[in-house]
Amino acid sequence: MFVSHRAILHLDMDAFFASVEQARRPELRGLPVIVGGERGGRGVVSACSYEARAFGIHSAMPIFQAERLCPRGVFLPVDMKAYAAVHRDLVELLGHYTDLVEVASIDEAYLDVTGSRRLFGPPRAIALRVQEQVYDAHGITCSVGIGTTKLLAKLAAGLNKPAGIGELTDADVHGRLRGLPVGEVCGIGPVTQERLAALGLTTVGMLQDVPFPLLAAAFGRGAHGLRQLALGRSLSPVRSERPLPKSVGREVTFADDINDVELLRATLLSLTDNAVAELRRKGLAARTVALKVRFNTFHTVGRRRTLARPVSATRPLYETAVALLDELGIGARWVRLVGVSVSGFTHNAFQLTLDEGWREVALGEAVDRVREKYGFKALKLAGGAVAERHLERPSPDLALAPSLQGPPAGSRGA
DNA sequence: TCTGGGGTCCTGTGGCTC
């Protein structure tokens, strides 16, 4: 039997974005708060309070559906700066208990408290103290899961939401866990769930017991991973160091579908400029450019190209993105979303001045300095400004707003 | 009234080199 003696906590904030909004505006407490896209827009729900969930609203639900379910709900835009500030505070707070804090997302973290027990007591006592401190500092609640692996800790937190503390031991793997639906396990999404159901496997216990050859016949190499999930095993330990990002991207969904190639190019410039600014902030250069296009049919295609050398200037990356767009041949098709991302990172030390030309690099860095002082929108590249003239609601965080207006009235095809 | 944006990871395929 798999036995681990580690003590891992998983901290999961309850309805994080909505809770932060309710904490800073007490008049919203007790009300159905929905954070996400604007009313009437094409966005989806990013987070919603438990009062909103009572109406059947959940994350990733299109806003128009949420409006229909709860017309009197409080719909708020995402204020990522505010949530990030709370997040930073929470991470600092967790660091008092152990050096081994792994930030999993803006509202989740793992703590390995194996070595903290002598100082702070058993894991449950630590969990309780963390909950109290989080509430005292920010007026929001969190759920804490305790387990011997990250997977068990996460499951335990999920089973005890909101504001609960739960524990899953190795013994529970062959006990309580068996009755859970497979979809409760992190890593088994709707598609896998459906494929498992086709085999008659709906609970974790069934997934534990199914003869391996049967699983392997259906899932190939993925079978082993599925079995590990069913047994609550996650191989990765809690890692406090934050690895280099693998990619940085920006994408935008148009308020109305477009088929204007010039506007698409201008939009690409703005997106690339934004992504590359982020790249330079991190001190990185990228070799690979990826283009993403979603048509009005919701069919999505991607194209990518790897350059001979890593670069950190907007121009070569933008030109590559445009070349990919041209090769794709949009033709008369209507485009719903366009995005660009860069990957294949190296630290952008000195080779850039050799490869890109010092003028290009110096220009990029000068632009970054101005933006750092006066905000991203203080400077825009010419094409990006063209795209922005089509903006409906400029976003505070992007040079390009998340919604662009479509073609002029009457220009749309039959 | 259709269905976001930011990511990571995995798989299958095809080209290239040895």
Add this chain to the structure above:
DNA sequence: TCTGGAGCCACAGGACCC
């Protein structure tokens, strides 16, 4: 010189997460 297999890499797409 030709051929096939192994290994690597780039690419495209999809599943999944918050």
